[in-house]
Amino acid sequence: MKAGTKLKSAVCDTEVMIIRLGDGPIECGGAPMTEEKTATPGTPSADFSAGTLMGKRYVDADGKFELLCVKAGKGSLSVNGVALSIKDAKPLPASD
Amino acid sequence: MNISLILEMAADAAGDRVSLVCDGKRWTYGALLSAARGAAENIRQSGCQHVALLDESSEAAAIALFGAALAGVPYCPLNYRLADADLAALLARIAPAVIIGDVARVDRLCPDAGHQVRTRAAFVAEAQAAAATSPEEGDEGEGVAIQLFTSGTTAAPKAAILRHSNLLSYILGTVEFASADEGDAALVSVPPYHIAGISALLSSIYSLRRILMLPAFEPEAWIKLAEAEGATNAFVVPTMLSRIIEKLDKGVKADLSSLRAIAYGGGRMPLELIHRALGLFPTAGFTNAYGLTETSSTVALLGPDEHRAAHGSDDPAVRARLASVGKPLPTIELEIRDEDGKLLPAGERGEIYVRGDQVSGEYKERSALDADGWFPTRDAGWLDDEGYLFLAGRADDVIVRGGENMSPGEIEDVVATHPAIGDSCAVAVPSVEWGEAVGLVCVVRPGHEAPEEKVLCELIRGRLRSSRVPEKVLFVDELPYNEMGKLLRREVKKLFGD
Numbered sequence: 001m002k003a004g005t006k007l008k009s010a011v012c013d014t015e016v017m018i019i020r021l022g023d024g025p026i027e028c029g030g031a032p033m034t035e036e037k038t039a040t041p042g043t044p045s046a047d048f049s050a051g052t053l054m055g056k057r058y059v060d061a062d063g064k065f066e067l068l069c070v071k072a073g074k075g076s077l078s079v080n081g082v083a084l085s086i087k088d089a090k091p092l093p094a095s096d
Numbered sequence: 097m098n099i100s101l102i103l104e105m106a107a108d109a110a111g112d113r114v115s116l117v118c119d120g121k122r123w124t125y126g127a128l129l130s131a132a133r134g135a136a137e138n139i140r141q142s143g144c145q146h147v148a149l150l151d152e153s154s155e156a157a158a159i160a161l162f163g164a165a166l167a168g169v170p171y172c173p174l175n176y177r178l179a180d181a182d183l184a185a186l187l188a189r190i191a192p193a194v195i196i197g198d199v200a201r202v203d204r205l206c207p208d209a210g211h212q213v214r215t216r217a218a219f220v221a222e223a224q225a226a227a228a229t230s231p232e233e234g235d236e237g238e239g240v241a242i243q244l245f246t247s248g249t250t251a252a253p254k255a256a257i258l259r260h261s262n263l264l265s266y267i268l269g270t271v272e273f274a275s276a277d278e279g280d281a282a283l284v285s286v287p288p289y290h291i292a293g294i295s296a297l298l299s300s301i302y303s304l305r306r307i308l309m310l311p312a313f314e315p316e317a318w319i320k321l322a323e324a325e326g327a328t329n330a331f332v333v334p335t336m337l338s339r340i341i342e343k344l345d346k347g348v349k350a351d352l353s354s355l356r357a358i359a360y361g362g363g364r365m366p367l368e369l370i371h372r373a374l375g376l377f378p379t380a381g382f383t384n385a386y387g388l389t390e391t392s393s394t395v396a397l398l399g400p401d402e403h404r405a406a407h408g409s410d411d412p413a414v415r416a417r418l419a420s421v422g423k424p425l426p427t428i429e430l431e432i433r434d435e436d437g438k439l440l441p442a443g444e445r446g447e448i449y450v451r452g453d454q455v456s457g458e459y460k461e462r463s464a465l466d467a468d469g470w471f472p473t474r475d476a477g478w479l480d481d482e483g484y485l486f487l488a489g490r491a492d493d494v495i496v497r498g499g500e501n502m503s504p505g506e507i508e509d510v511v512a513t514h515p516a517i518g519d520s521c522a523v524a525v526p527s528v529e530w531g532e533a534v535g536l537v538c539v540v541r542p543g544h545e546a547p548e549e550k551v552l553c554e555l556i557r558g559r560l561r562s563s564r565v566p567e568k569v570l571f572v573d574e575l576p577y578n579e580m581g582k583l584l585r586r587e588v589k590k591l592f593g594d
Contacts, residue, residue, distance in 0.1 A: 003097065003261070004097035004098075004236065004237060004238070004260075004261070017097060017101065019097075019268070054105065054108075054109060054273065054274070055105065055109075055272070055273020055274055056273075057268065068268060070101065070104075070105055070108075071108070089269075089272065090426065091272060091275070092270050092271075092397065092399075092425070093357065093359070093381060093383040093397065093399045093400055094271075094282070094299065094303070094305075094329055094357055094359060094383070095270070095331075095359045095361070095383050095385035095393075095394040095397050096292050096295040096296045096299055096331050096359060096361075096385060096393055
C-alpha cells in the first residue's frame, strides 16, 4: 500500500484513494479495507455507519492519514478503530 | 495515482451532465471518459513515447490529455505558433509520438522520426471507435502526466515535467469536488499548450463546471460565446482582457451579466486595465492567479474581496494591493531569498522560492529543486507586512549597475506615472563605467507628445535613487509581447544594439 493505492470497503460501496499513509489498518464500517473487492460483503458495524461522501478527504487527528473518497458508501472510515473526520478546506476562488 | 481519476469521478457522479462545449458540439462526462479510454487503448497500441497535440483547443485536447494519462504516456501539447525551425527541433525531441492536429506540418518538418500523425477528427473518431473494447483500468500513474516545453527565449526550450501526483495534489488542494452549480460554465480561451489551459480542464471537470472551449482567442468570438452559453467563469491573460474591453468600448453589444468570476494571470496586469475591468463588470469577482508551469499552475492568488476593497479605497496602501498577486495558497510554502539563498524579511526584494506537493520543479534533464525540496522560480518579488506577494520581474532581468541590483519593475512603475507614457520597459544595457546601466524604452500614449528624455530622467531621479536614471531612452510604437501577453525583454534589449 502506498499513496495512490485504491482500497475497497468490505461492507459497503465505499472506495478510497490513499493520499497519505501512516502505520495502522484502514477500515470502513469497522472492517479492514482491501485492494480487491470482497466476494461476500459484510455489514457496517453500528459505530461506523455514518456513511462516506464522494470527493471528501478524510483525515486522522495527527495528520498521518489522508484518504480521498472516490465512491460513497454506508460505512464510515477509521484507522485502528479511531474514526476519521472530513478535512476542512477553506474554499478558494476559481483561479483557472 | 493518476489524473484520470478526475474524469472518472466526474463521470461516475454525473455521467450524463454536459462537460464540454466546443464548436457547437456537446460532450457529457460519460462520453469524454469513454473516448479517453478508447484513445488510451490506441496510444498503448502505438508504442509511442509521447502524445502530442499540435492544434487549437478542442475536445481532442481533453481526450488526448486523459487518454495519454490512462495509457501512462506523457502528454505534450506543442505551441503551434512556433516558427518551423523551432517546432522541428521539438518534434525531434519527442519522437516517436502520437501527434494530433497539423498532419501536413509534421510530415514536412519531421518526416522520418516515426511519428504517428492524425487529424483532430480522425483521432477523435478512432478513440470513439475503440471505446467499446478498451479496458477501464488505466496506468498506475507513477510517472509523468504532462511534459511542457518552456518558451526558451535565449536557450533551447526546457522540457518541464509534471507528475500525476503534482497535478492531483494541486486539484485536490484547491478544488472541491462537484462544487459547481449545474448552470456554471467556464470559458476557456487559453491555448492548450499553456499550463493554464491544462489546469482549466482539470479543475473545471473536478468541480463539474461545464467547459466552454474557444478554439483560439478572438475578442468578439469570446464575447459571443460568453453570452450565448451564459459563461459564469473565465480565465484570461491581461492582453485578452484588454482586447475584450476594447471591443466593448467600440460598441459590440452583449449581455455578459452571467459572468460571476473572472480570473487572470500569465503576465503583468496594468493597473489602469484592472480598474477599468472592475468598473465594467461591477458584479464579477476578480481573481489574480500567480503560478508557473513548474508549479502545476497557481501558487498565490488575490481574491475578489481584496480586488473590490482595493478598487473602492482612497488609501494608497490598500489601492496598491491591486498590483499584488495575493497570498500563497494554504497548501504551499513560499519564501523570498537573496542571491546567497538567505531568507529575506518582508519588504525586501529577492527571488521567490516555493515548496509543496504540487511543485514539480523538474525538467526532463534535471530537477531544479534544492536538497530541501524548494524550487527557485527565477521570479523576483517581495512580500508586504501582511503577506501579500508582489512580483518584480524575472530574476534574470535584474539590472546590475556597479554591483547594485535593481529591478526593472520599480523603474517602469515610476515611468508609468507620466501622463504621456502608455507602456515602458527597462533593461540592462552594457556600460563601460558600470558594467550595466539602465536602458529605457517607452511607448507614447496616442494623442500625446513624447516627453523630453531629461523630463523622464528627472521623474525617476525624484522618486528613486540616481543609479536608476536611464543612460539611454528610446521611443517605439509598441513593445514586443508574446501571444500570452508576456513582455519579451530580450527582444527589447536588442533595440539598444551592442
